[in-house]
Amino acid sequence: MDSFYSIIIDKKSEVPLYQQLAEGLCHMIEQGILVANSKLPPIRQMASQLHVNAVTVVAAYKYLEQKKVVYSLVGSGTYVSPLPIEKMPEPLIFPSVDVQKQYSIEGAINFVDSSIPQSLFPVEEFKDAFYTVLEREQGNAFRYLDSMGYFPLREILCEYLKEYTIHASAENIQIISGAQQGIDIISKALVNYGDTIFTEKPTFYGACATFMSRGGNVIGINMEKNGIDTLELENLLKVYHPKFLYIMAYFQTPTGISYSTSKKRKLLELAEKYHFYIIEDDNLYDFYYGKEKIIPLKALDYKNKVIYIKSFSKIWMPGLRMGFMLLPKKLLESVRSAKYTTDISTSGFLQKGVEYYLKKYGWKHHSEIMRKYGGEQYRMAVSAVKKHLAEKVSFLLPKGGISLWLKLPPNVEAEQLCTLLLQQKVIVSPSTQYYMGQKENNENIRICFSNVKQRELEEGMKKINLVIERLQNAP
């Protein structure tokens, strides 16, 4: 309470006393001395401490309330409003915002990095593409483009989608600056404050952070071995009317689970029955290692309920910052508006480069390289886990993707394990990160194997084994 003595009330000043008090309190809030949701002293107490009339304190509190600096709860008191900076979800462990920091741990074994080694980027082809575009277009490469994107690129993406068994028209394609922007733009177009959003549980926190930042009420639905629990989903649909359900139909982040065809059909049926959209976030199509091709949910979407978001980050290069969405016709206008108010359009220079690349080089050759590389990494990772952790963890074989989702033995907590591993320069994400920081599941870890060498895999697994043992034997 002493701290309130720092407010100086000058009774000779022309500034009204309540105003002086209000300003003093504001100052303390700005300085972080009074934190969000902390209670201000009761009126009489404050008045006697500062030697002012109770009416002055009432006026100051009312004034601050009008300005949303504080809020009052009937019968309880007056509280400091949360500052905007605090509306973001709790800081997560190893948040991807800190990619830079992760790389900067010298010599660390990184099981969080989901990118592909730089040596696999088709750099020469893209150099050719960007050189050619600059020579061909000159200044025209840097004009504004339509918000939906460069039309010839959208046309060739329709060809590309045939590979994915999806039939699309260029009119329904929206170019985006990466998949994360797609999620952001869809949220802008569809989510109003207080709207309900369904997601898989666990899921990618970057998507949830976006939904929550728009005031969305995010409800996670548990995953089963062959996709989301559709019974739980339908029960919740009887109570809520979500704007959309956000899913990854194969090699889900973080579980690696893929949907069975019957689950996919069930989802589409429910979307139609209960009038909601499904966002299908596809960043790993090319990483299947079985013989059978995968069928995206969008390929089965005859009723136009699926918003398909395609990232190029895993296939080509993460720093390209480009991708696209295939949209139900009804959403085209609102999404285009949302894209315009987001960044007007994706760089035309980059779009033209990608268009040239696709036209000249196609995509089959490179996607085969990626699949071959991913498959080798996958087999290496599975065998390293089996060799070093067979008695410690259990997991499902995802048959694709870039990560394994390992269940720890009882009494070993994922967060504690990851913290200890970090001290040994092994970076691993704990399950809580995919449960929005909740401790609901603190018993899995995710091992991303897309950018580690065999030696690192072996050494990493050995270290994980040792730390698990240490935790098991702790008193």
Place this chain on the structure above:
Amino acid sequence: MDSFYSIIIDKKSEVPLYQQLAEGLCHMIEQGILVANSKLPPIRQMASQLHVNAVTVVAAYKYLEQKKVVYSLVGSGTYVSPLPIEKMPEPLIFPSVDVQKQYSIEGAINFVDSSIPQSLFPVEEFKDAFYTVLEREQGNAFRYLDSMGYFPLREILCEYLKEYTIHASAENIQIISGAQQGIDIISKALVNYGDTIFTEKPTFYGACATFMSRGGNVIGINMEKNGIDTLELENLLKVYHPKFLYIMAYFQTPTGISYSTSKKRKLLELAEKYHFYIIEDDNLYDFYYGKEKIIPLKALDYKNKVIYIKSFSKIWMPGLRMGFMLLPKKLLESVRSAKYTTDISTSGFLQKGVEYYLKKYGWKHHSEIMRKYGGEQYRMAVSAVKKHLAEKVSFLLPKGGISLWLKLPPNVEAEQLCTLLLQQKVIVSPSTQYYMGQKENNENIRICFSNVKQRELEEGMKKINLVIERLQNAP
């Protein structure tokens, strides 16, 4: 009312009657037969029309309300909820979303296009920059970068800012994919649903659309000849607590007005006194045609109240899609998070290209070219208006920028004038576009002269003169 006969209630079905009715209504809403905010028939009327019990209708309405498909107003009835697509502001006349369409009017004289002719883009220099970066970095050019941006670029931008009399540290610079994204990210970091935002009135609709899309309550404050009306501002500050005030300190869009130094100081004083931030949107610094250098608001900001957003679209090339923000330290973390959930980071390839360009070529030479070009266009535009419209319009000399704000004679409405001009292939924006579609001011037009030739200016003014005369002489 006939339309409700299309709902078929099958009394033999296993589906409960209320569910059938609810689904029928949903279907009509989806089809657009029932539009947002339209009233559903009273319960008894609906019941008798469909030959069901009133309880069934009550249950159906309640069910739809739970799902937010409809809402009820006490004592008034049940209404169709607005669909997400309709939460956007009313479509504006000549919205910039349709840049493509504007260009596609063959042979039109375009006084809306605010870009610089392609022939002035420093294309050779940027080609050199992108070639060099690709050769130097190879695949590294396409890795993920930190969300805040490429550090060497942020460092050289501090040098660049000295030209603007702004002293900055690289830690406080956030790279963005164009100024519009800056506005969007700041909104994401600061605006919660229901928050108040102050803007100049009139102002750039792209910014307002972004604030509104986040549920912001936008209040415009009138402009005077030397900046915003600070008396009106202070009066409103006594009632509202805005998250920020969005302004353009010189050559404001659309009025061309620049702030006097005393107004700038007053603004900063108010920002401190009433605890709000000021967004300074700077896209035209280089376009002053007088002898004196301009002082940005940010240069006077000793109390860290100004969020400075810098666009590169006018200086270099609009399609580059890059810019930066200089932020108060307190906002760094929340803005970085917002950038991450928006698009992770701006393309590293583009950032590295711009960094190389700035380091090798500097900025003085090119900004002199731009100022010289802009000044010539400005003098040409002013003299064309004086020559052809002297008796029709009045306007202030902005002494900089890329547009003139012309006041029409009484009884000539801007919207009608612009519609008639469009038929004559002259594209001009009416004042209503900058008043969020409100008819509050229907008496100004904005003439953007940055991308028209002398012949077009003369011919355009002649046509405007003729159409104004026609409207004045109309019965």
